[in-house]
Amino acid sequence: MDERQALVAFGALSQETRLRLLRSLVVAGPDGIAAGSLAEQVGVSPSNVSFHLKELERAGLVTARRDARSIVYSAEYDALSGLIRFLMEDCCSGRPEICAPALATPCCQPGEGRRQ
Amino acid sequence: MDERQALVAFGALSQETRLRLLRSLVVAGPDGIAAGSLAEQVGVSPSNVSFHLKELERAGLVTARRDARSIVYSAEYDALSGLIRFLMEDCCSGRPEICAPALATPCCQPGEGRRQ
DNA sequence: TCAATATTTCAAGGATTATTGAAACGTGGA
């Protein structure tokens, strides 16, 4: 993940609808969700959801595949972990004390989910 | 770090000048850097650097204090680690396998700096 | 107090991004 990719990725995550879309896709797992279902879940119009999905795709955070009439999107886990890594490396450059609290996050121990 | 804060923070990081500013401030450490020096370092006009620093401040990623004629900015380490944490919790909700590769990042082991 | 320094604020302009609805496209079933 180079700086340019990170910039685009941050831009993609800075919009409410897109953040919700990505969250749904992460929770859905590798099987993904069809564009239409996503539109219902986040409550926006089909053309608007298409616009934002394209933006997430441009950022490399999701991928699309056709399944019959539907187009199924799924989260790109590698890109997400790459972005976390970019942020950690940027922040920690010379300052490991920044990452330490984040690394204490319990979400990634096996069996743990999102904090309430 | 709630969703609204995260959205603003991602927006702040999605701009090249601001990302450079933040990087300089992180490397500089808690002592911070004066606005004018930052303007020189990143190569933008004083008024433009002021605009972007205000944006970073609005996002909670930096703080400002006056020191004589200068205004000295410094990175808000807590906000940065909070953002990393938000990303990890969001990504890992139900999917710890996303974070695992990011957590293998060597940057945060004591004594390590940014990866080359 | 005056001038110089460091920075911010403001207004104007241009550039990018978001939303909307209509039209177009590809797919599968009758």
Place this chain on the structure above:
DNA sequence: TCCACGTTTCAATAATCCTTGAAATATTGA
């Protein structure tokens, strides 16, 4: 083949963001 479905594309508009330079503010030292 034809129609319905799911989705994308397009054009137009609205909204937001970025840049620029000039003027304003606060501070320091002569």
